[in-house]
Amino acid sequence: MSVHVLVLDPDPAVQRLLLQNLGAAGYEAACCASAEAALLRFEERLPDLLLLEWDLAGQSGETLLRRLRAQQRTRELPAIMVSARRLEADKVLALESGADDFLSKPFGTRELLARMHALLRRRAPQPGLDAVQLAGLRLDPGTQRASAGARPIALGPLEFRLLAFLMRHPERVFTRSQLLDSVWGSHAVLDERTVDTHVGRLRAALGNQHQDHIETVRGTGYRFAAWPARPRMKWPSAA
Secondary structure (H helix, E strand, O other): OOOEEEEEOOOHHHHHHHHHHHHHOOOEEEEEOOHHHHHHHHHHOOOOEEEEEOOOOOOOHHHHHHHHHOOHHHOOOOEEEEEOOOOHHHHHHHHHHOOOEEEEOOOOHHHHHHHHHHHHHHHOOOOOOOOEEEOOEEEEOOOOEEEEOOEEEOOOHHHHHHHHHHHHOOOOOEEHHHHHHHHHOOOOOOOOHHHHHHHHHHHHHHOOOOHHHEEEEOOOEEEEOOOOOOOOOOOOOOO
16 A cells, blocks of 8 residues: 655645656655645545645644644654755754654755655554563553553654663663664654754653653763752751
């Protein structure tokens, strides 16, 4: 069964070009011109991957992504944001909004297909991995469930993979580049700031009780600390 890609772009010329190139690469592709049209299509069928333009009439691509990530049915929908915007701040905002990747226009067909292939590989299930349990946290790759004791933890696919990798290598420090290669894959073409964005999401999901396990090692990267350092208690001075 072919992979179904939904292209969300208001430019008819871009739609035709992407439909032609995606079809030639073996993908099943369809197009929408607005966020509202895409949402109506989602009610009938979810695509395997969403390729969306940032600048849309009405609801922007960035706003749409936030809406999709807030809903259970579309929370894990793979999405690549495309835009003529090139500022680093725009790329970071796209990732923080829920994009899995960001591609600046104009882009080549080979780069687009490589990024799509990389994203679909990252999102593919990984059977055969045993559950990992450490420091009160439990991850089950088979069910993609995370929990802290009896409390379930809602993690996106990338945050789940990131936490699983760090928990399988406790106390070891990894650079951002190493994490990109190990969690995202060496084929991924992403900025190292992507790691910081997803670490922030991971800490927020873990909450106050467990977020300290994800330690920042200044000048190097991150590690999972089984026994995170805590601030020393300040005892009152003797009168």
